Amino acid sequence: MSAGDILTCADLAIGHGDRVIMDRLNLSLAPGKILAIVGPSGCGKSTLMRALGGLDEPLGGKTTLMGVDLNASRGQQRQDILRRTGFLFQGSALFSSLTLRENIEMPMREFLKAPHREIRQLAEYKLALVGLADAMDKLPSEISGGMAKRAGIARAMALDPSVIFLDEPSAGLDPMSSGRLDELILRLREAFGTTIVLVSHEVPSILRTADFCVYLDPDTGTMGAYGPPKSFLQAGQPPKVHAFFSQARFD
Amino acid sequence: MSDVATGLSSARTEVLADGTAVVTIGGSWNQDSSLPAIVVKGDRVRVVAEGLADFDSSLPAWLYANFKNVRHLDLSALPVRLQSLVQMAEKASSADERPPHPGFLEQFGTWGLESSASWGRAFEHIGHTAIGFLRMLVGRAKVNWSDFRLELQTSGVDALPIVALLGFLTGLIMAYVGLIQLRLVGATVYVANLVSLAMTREMGALMTGIIACGRTSTAYASQLGSMNVSQETDALRALGINPIEYLAVPRILAVTLMIPLLAVFATFIGVFGGMVVACAGDLSIEQYLTQAVRAISFKSFLVGFIKSIAFGFIAAWAGCYRGSVAKRSALGVGEAATSAAVLGITFIVISDALFAVIFNLFDL
Missing domain, CATH: 3.30.750 (Transcription Regulator spoIIAA)
Known part of the structure; x- marks a missing residue:
């Protein structure tokens, strides 16, 4: 853990209600890096991501995002931190009554002082970045799952966030679309220097994109491993972690 | 710059x-x-x-x-x-390359085509519902009977308080308005006839039908619309179960059975509401009840009862129909709920007018 880290957590405990599902979580991430959270279904990956992003309160421990202690931040300070992050939810969570363009414009209208024309320009650019220039005026119900994911990423990027959280971005996508999405994530990081935290089951995608990976072990209720994802395939890793990555890779 | x-x-x-x-x-x-x-x-x-x-x-x-x-x-x-x-x-x-904005004529034409298609779908749904009922009668339909029991409770028993309140206030208002005019000719005793006849033939069934549209139609449209969004209706189809038989038939049956009972209840409460006003001023309870019993004939009761059966069917069908064709989005579910209430109330008023003509022809 170093002073320049954009995201850290120390002895973090997460769960639902009062029930702890993971604790003793310690990790840190430097700006511009990509962290993947992996583990079996139901182990608390999305819950951890929400806690790291400040959407949910952890049950214990400390989380620091962009130098701000999330436990201590309330009200406006918390809003300011959330404004500097972007989220892609599992189901994309696009506003169904708005077109894709309006979905992207919505946070801009709320937070930016730029004139209407420039907001429109920005929204069109963000949609073009994710390859949806031709679908700007469509409603979310009129597009495919892969397009909805990309539109969700465009909305997450609307305010040029420092950190983007992606919950299963390639789930349910065909290998080609999944590959394109990985490419997009890498290009966004390269171009904007954005730090990315993603939850994923897709080992090939994690190997392609992530700099670091944390494996959550539901049996021990804490991190099973933390490091570069390629190292998880090598000998010397905990057997469960090695098996998870090797099995998924062959799948 | x-x-x-x-x-x-x-x-x-x-x-x-x-x-x-x-x-x-x-x-x-x-x-x-x-x-x-x-x-x-x-x-x-x-x-x-x-x-x-x-x-x-x-x-x-x-x-x-x-x-x-x-x-x-x-x-x-x-x-x-x-x-x-x-x-x-x-x-x-x-x-x-984007399509040009359509002109007025094109928009009007599109609206006409969409409207006629919508009416077509509505009649198709009525047809499927009728077939569903027939299949249920011969025991070939897969009907969710647990939904039926639940809907008897939610659309019937749970609606008693609001039906009582609105029925009472309807009778009360009619008595007030009636007394203003009847006092002019010294015939205040006939306020009992006015209230009891209006409640029995018309207002009991109509008010209950409108309450059902606001309460039950919207609920059904939301339920079935949400099931559309989450692809539950597709899952039923994939299992070889007709969603109209499984979801719509028990709901429509429950409401069609409960609304007439609620309408009878609303009628009696409305007559009571009229009595409160009439007896607070010009009439005694005996006078009011005597006149009311004289005014209510079996024919009037039958007219109100038949209407309430139809209104119950319309309210439940409107909700099920709009829910089943709802767009797969939160907006679509909201639109379905709104349009279910509008469709139900419109159809109820239209059918009420048709009933008036038909009953007049048969001297009922």
């Missing part, structure tokens, strides 16, 4: 002898500041940076918006990161 000296975003254009437009950008670019406006003609543009400070996505967005349709765009003089940000944006199809 702002300039480099002030540190704000700036852009200026000059045209070279060979027709190439050179756009020089500089300053600091961020999403919160106003961006410069430029006009560039020609299909050959070179963008260069001069005194360019920090920038966020507003600069690549500005470049993309202004030059996306330029055939020969040279960005090689820009920082590599900025080039990459502009090149990442895939070219949008040109604006003239």
